[in-house]
Amino acid sequence: MRKIKNILVTGGAGFIGSNFIHYLFNDTEFDGRIINADKLTYAGNLENLTEINKKHEGKRYFFEKADICDYNAIELLFRKYDIDTVIHFAAESHVDRSIHGPRDFIETNINGTFCLLENARAFWGDRDDVLFHHISTDEVFGSLGETGFFYETTPYDPRSPYSASKASSDHLVRAYNHTYNLPVTLSNCSNNYGPYQFPEKLIPVMILNIKEKKPLPVYGDGRNIRDWLYVNDHNSAAWAIINKGKTGETYNIGGENEWENIKLVNSLCEKVARFLKKDTDYYKKLITFVKDRPGHDRRYAINCDRIKSELGWKQSVDFDAGLDRTIEWYLNNQRWIDNVRSGEYKKWMEKNYSKR
Numbered sequence: 001m002r003k004i005k006n007i008l009v010t011g012g013a014g015f016i017g018s019n020f021i022h023y024l025f026n027d028t029e030f031d032g033r034i035i036n037a038d039k040l041t042y043a044g045n046l047e048n049l050t051e052i053n054k055k056h057e058g059k060r061y062f063f064e065k066a067d068i069c070d071y072n073a074i075e076l077l078f079r080k081y082d083i084d085t086v087i088h089f090a091a092e093s094h095v096d097r098s099i100h101g102p103r104d105f106i107e108t109n110i111n112g113t114f115c116l117l118e119n120a121r122a123f124w125g126d127r128d129d130v131l132f133h134h135i136s137t138d139e140v141f142g143s144l145g146e147t148g149f150f151y152e153t154t155p156y157d158p159r160s161p162y163s164a165s166k167a168s169s170d171h172l173v174r175a176y177n178h179t180y181n182l183p184v185t186l187s188n189c190s191n192n193y194g195p196y197q198f199p200e201k202l203i204p205v206m207i208l209n210i211k212e213k214k215p216l217p218v219y220g221d222g223r224n225i226r227d228w229l230y231v232n233d234h235n236s237a238a239w240a241i242i243n244k245g246k247t248g249e250t251y252n253i254g255g256e257n258e259w260e261n262i263k264l265v266n267s268l269c270e271k272v273a274r275f276l277k278k279d280t281d282y283y284k285k286l287i288t289f290v291k292d293r294p295g296h297d298r299r300y301a302i303n304c305d306r307i308k309s310e311l312g313w314k315q316s317v318d319f320d321a322g323l324d325r326t327i328e329w330y331l332n333n334q335r336w337i338d339n340v341r342s343g344e345y346k347k348w349m350e351k352n353y354s355k356r
C-alpha cells in the first residue's frame with residue numbers, strides 16, 4: 001500500500017471535511033500530517049475542529065486559510081508541506097444558493113478544482129506514488145423516476161447550477177488523468193447528515209425549527225426522494241478509495257436508504273418530540289408546504305455495489321441510530337448553532353428566506 005505522509009484536505013472546515021479530519025484522528029491508523037486548506041466562507045467553521053486544533057496544531061495538523069482558486073497560495077502549500085495526497089472537499093455545496101447566485105459555484109467548484117489540478121500536475125510531474133481524490137455528488141447524474149438507480153456508468157445529466165459545476169469538476173479531474181496521467185480517484189455520494197452540518201440543509205433546518213417551534217418548510221409536495229448516509233460512512237468510503245481504490249476510477253457511495261422528504265420530516269418530529277418529552281402532533285402541525293425549489297430533482301438513488309464488492313466497504317451506521325445521534329448533537333450544541341447563525345449566514349437567510 002502507498003504510504004501517505006502529507007495529506008491536503010481542501011474544505012476541511014466544512015461539514016464533511018471537518019468530520020473527515022476527526023475520522024482520520026479517531027478511527028484510522030494514519031500517522032502522517034494533515035493540512036487543512038479552507039477559505040472559511042459562510043460554511044467554513046473552525047469551531048468544528050477545536051479539539052483537534054488544541055491537541056495537534058503545529059504537530060500533525062496544520063490549518064491554512066487559503067482560496068483554492070489562488071494558484072500561488074496553493075503552490076506554496078504543495079511545496080511547504082510536500083503534499084503527496086489531496087482529498088478535495090472544498091466547494092460551494094448548497095443547491096438553493098446556486099439557484100439564487102451561481103457565480104461562486106462556477107468560481108470555486110470549476111476554477112478552484114482546475115487550479116488544484118494544475119498545481120498537482122506541476123508539483124508531482126510524472127510521479128505515481130501520489131493521489132488526487134475528488135469528492136463529488138450523485139446529483140451529477142440528474143433525476144430518477146420511481147424506479148432505477150445511478151451507476152458509475154450512468155451518463156451525466158446535471159440540472160442545477162450546483163450539480164452542473166460539480167459535473168464540470170468531475171470531467172476536469174478525469175481529463176487530467178486521461179491526458180496527463182495524473183493519479184486520480186473520484187467518488188459520487190448521496191446526501192450526508194450528521195454533526196457540524198450547516199443549518200441550511202434539510203435535516204439540521206428541521207431539527208432546529210422543531211426545537212424552536214418554527215414552521216417546517218417542505219418544498220413542493222414533499223414527495224421528492226433522497227438517499228441518506230451518515231457522514232462518517234462517507235468518510236470511511238473515501239478513505240478506503242484513497243488507500244485501496246484503482247487509479248483513474250470512480251466509485252459510487254450511498255446509504256441504500258431512500259426517504260420521501262415528508263416522511264423524513266414526520267419522523268424527525270417524532271424523534272425530536274421524544275428527546276424533548278413533548279407532544280409529537282404539536283410539531284407535525286408546524287409542517288408547512290412552501291413554493292417548490294426551481295428544477296427540483298425528484299429522486300436520487302445510488303447503486304454502490306462496486307465499492308462494496310471491490311473495496312470491502314459498507315455502511316456502519318443505520319438511519320435510526322444516526323438520526324438519534326445527530327438530533328442529540330444539535331440539541332446539545334447551542335453555542336455552535338448561535339455562532340454559525342450569526343454573520344454572513346444570517347444576512348443571507350434574512351435576504352432570501354424572509355419572504356417565504
Ligand code: NAD
Binds near residue numbers: 010068193
Ligand atoms: P460545506 O459547504 O459544509 O463545506 C464546504 C467547505 O469548503 C467550507 O469549509 C468552505 O469554507 C470551503 N470552501 C468553499 N469555497 C472555498 C474556496 N474557494 N477555497 C477554499 N475553501 C473553500 O460542504 P459539505 O457538505 O461538507 O460538502 C463537501 C464536499 O462534499 C463538496 O464537494 C460537496 O459537493 C460534496 N458532497 C456533499 C454532500 C452532502 O450531502 N453535503 C453529498 C455528496 C457530496
Ligand code: TDX
Binds near residue numbers: 137
Ligand atoms: O428547507 C428545506 N425544505 C425541503 O423540502 C430544505 C433545505 C430542503 N428541502 C428538500 C429539498 C431536497 O429534496 O429536502 C431535500 C434535501 O435538500 P438539501 O438538504 O438542500 O440537499 P440536496 O439539495 O438534496 O443536496 C445535498 O445532497 C447532495 C447537498 O446539499 C449537496 O451538497 C450534495 O451534493
